[in-house]
Amino acid sequence: MNAGEEPGVVAMDVESTHMPTNSEEFVDAPNFDLETYISRYEGFSKIQRLQYIARRCPRLKNDAYRLAIKDLKEGCNTASYKEIMATVGDSLGPGYGYDAAWCEAEDRKAAAARERLELELNQFKTNLIKESIRMGYHELGRHHAARGDLAAAFKCFVRTRDYCTTGRHSAE
Structure with missing residues (x-):
């Protein structure tokens, strides 16, 4: 340990540290x-x-x-x-x-489908039917995955676990 260094702190020579480059191989x-x-x-x-x-x-x-x-x-x-x-x-x-035009039409259709799925999910939550809530989250997750929003899809799929009633549901 050198003078002025704290115990437990490892000194690194920054210039000798190899940083990976972002070169692409063709x-x-x-x-x-x-x-x-x-x-x-x-x-x-x-x-x-x-x-x-x-x-x-x-x-x-x-x-x-x-x-x-x-x-x-x-x-x-x-x-x-x-x-x-x-x-x-x-x-x-x-x-x-x-x-x-295709992008705009697909975005409109997807927004309408998402609103419909969220409305159905809220109705299922109001009725407190576990299987319906699980399926609602599952369908909403599939919608997000199809749109390419994997983070939102993951959240929906994780929420389905709270409403699983059989082992088969957990495996989905």
Whole structure:
């Protein structure tokens, strides 16, 4: 221990500490069948994998983003759609430009569905029927997950545990 140092405090040489860099490795995969590979996935994980492939493999970038946009427009996750469109802009060609009307319509439908689900959940809570409350939280969680709001979905799914009446419910 050196003079002026407190006992129990470990001194570190800041300049010798290795800090990881955020360098990205690029992969060239000429024989990689993207559509076959990605067909095994669905939902959020499919979009995440397509974005990862687009960032890492320049050869497959446009195809991965096209598949992601196509998949997103079949669902209601406008946040991920906007994120991808901000990244690619108009570089994917005709038919893959930003669709503001679709985003607005999906946001309106999702807001109405969320309001309906929250209203039903409040009615279930008023009636104090545990199974209905559990299902209400479950449906609201599925809605949030479909929209890409995983934090809100997690909160709803965690709240379902308080209303489980069987072991099977807990496993869901």
